[in-house]
Amino acid sequence: MSSTVFRRARLVPASAALIALAGGLTACASSTTAKTETAVAAAAPAGSTIVSVGALANGAATEAKLTVAQSDTIRAELPASVRSSGELTIGLGLLPAGSAPLGFTGSDQKTLTGSEPDLGRLVAAVLGLKPVLNNATWDNLFVGIDSGRNDVGFSNITDTEQRKTKYDFASYRQDNVGFEVLKSSSWTFDGTAESLAGKTVAVGAGTNQEKILEKWQSQLKAEGKTLTIKYFPDNNSTYLALDSGKIDTYFEPNPELAYHVTQTARTNTPTRSAGKFSGAGASLQGLIAATTKKGDGLAKPLADAVNYLIKNGDYAKWLAAWNLSDEAVPTSQVNPPGLPVTNS
Numbered sequence: 001m002s003s004t005v006f007r008r009a010r011l012v013p014a015s016a017a018l019i020a021l022a023g024g025l026t027a028c029a030s031s032t033t034a035k036t037e038t039a040v041a042a043a044a045p046a047g048s049t050i051v052s053v054g055a056l057a058n059g060a061a062t063e064a065k066l067t068v069a070q071s072d073t074i075r076a077e078l079p080a081s082v083r084s085s086g087e088l089t090i091g092l093g094l095l096p097a098g099s100a101p102l103g104f105t106g107s108d109q110k111t112l113t114g115s116e117p118d119l120g121r122l123v124a125a126v127l128g129l130k131p132v133l134n135n136a137t138w139d140n141l142f143v144g145i146d147s148g149r150n151d152v153g154f155s156n157i158t159d160t161e162q163r164k165t166k167y168d169f170a171s172y173r174q175d176n177v178g179f180e181v182l183k184s185s186s187w188t189f190d191g192t193a194e195s196l197a198g199k200t201v202a203v204g205a206g207t208n209q210e211k212i213l214e215k216w217q218s219q220l221k222a223e224g225k226t227l228t229i230k231y232f233p234d235n236n237s238t239y240l241a242l243d244s245g246k247i248d249t250y251f252e253p254n255p256e257l258a259y260h261v262t263q264t265a266r267t268n269t270p271t272r273s274a275g276k277f278s279g280a281g282a283s284l285q286g287l288i289a290a291t292t293k294k295g296d297g298l299a300k301p302l303a304d305a306v307n308y309l310i311k312n313g314d315y316a317k318w319l320a321a322w323n324l325s326d327e328a329v330p331t332s333q334v335n336p337p338g339l340p341v342t343n344s
Contacts, residue, residue, distance in 0.1 A: 056106025
């Protein structure tokens with residue numbers, strides 16, 4: 001799994017504590033069915049589909065019903081085998097447990113909800129295809145793409161140069177990490193190591209954000225300044241340390257941060273984002289991308305479908321529903337520069 005749940009090739013899974021915060025949004029079904037999809041799609045005018053973004057999210061999202069018109073032009077770009085099947089099989093790497101806001105079992109205890117399955121549904125609507133969600137473990141997500149069981153993976157997958165040897169990408173969201181602070185804090189990260197001088201920062205061990213933080217720590221040490229790094233056994237312990245002032249900030253995957261901010265909004269210790277940083281480092285904006293088997297002809301119509309959603313405003317509404325507007329991209333690209341092999 002990535003930086004949060006779905007491994008971004010170089011990060012460890014998020015702790016079960018974050019999942020507990022979702023209030024019962026835990027074990028995901030092995031796959032979705034037509035019955036569960038009725039919870040997120042409804043009758044619509046001919047040639048369009050109503051997709052309920054953020055449905056059954058148990059407070060993790062603000063639900064929005066979006067009417068998406070099919071694009072015959074983009075549909076015509078699809079490989080004939082996909083177009084004739086009438087389905088877009090979407091791979092998700094959510095087992096054994098999901099994580100808000102990216103993907104998890106909804107409040108009906110059966111429907112997969114989250115930002116990733118929702119975008120898959122929206123893209124399928126543009127293409128005039130029925131979304132079929134195949135949920136699996138992270139490793140089996142890629143096995144499904146390799147075998148043809150999945151047409152595409154929408155599962156917080158980072159675009160990396162190493163993965164491009166086997167897969168094609170259509171980018172749709174920034175891959176960021178961010179700093180979470182108490183809302184009462186006046187501190188804001190300005191993108192430089194200097195703004196962290198004298199701070200005590202919590203980070204997950206073995207994560208990409210830890211690597212970034214350690215580089216800044218070394219830089220500050222050479223300047224005679226300090227940056228203290230703290231580790232805690234799980235997210236609950238980290239958030240307690242933040243609430244009590246034992247740490248100044250928590251450096252974590254941005255989607256986790258966005259979700260936790262929504263959960264603390266009505267508590268005595270609300271938090272906010274104090275700034276973000278590319279998961280690929282200072283020289284490259286990391287990107288999350290729809291992932292297909294290399295050379296199968298799907299990447300371009302998928303990118304065009306995302307751009308269609310960007311142009312008609314549904315993309316922005318999707319991100320806003322999941323509190324991920326700060327990860328928006330101006331356009332979807334086919335195989336844009338990815339995380340270098342040296343940092344994968």
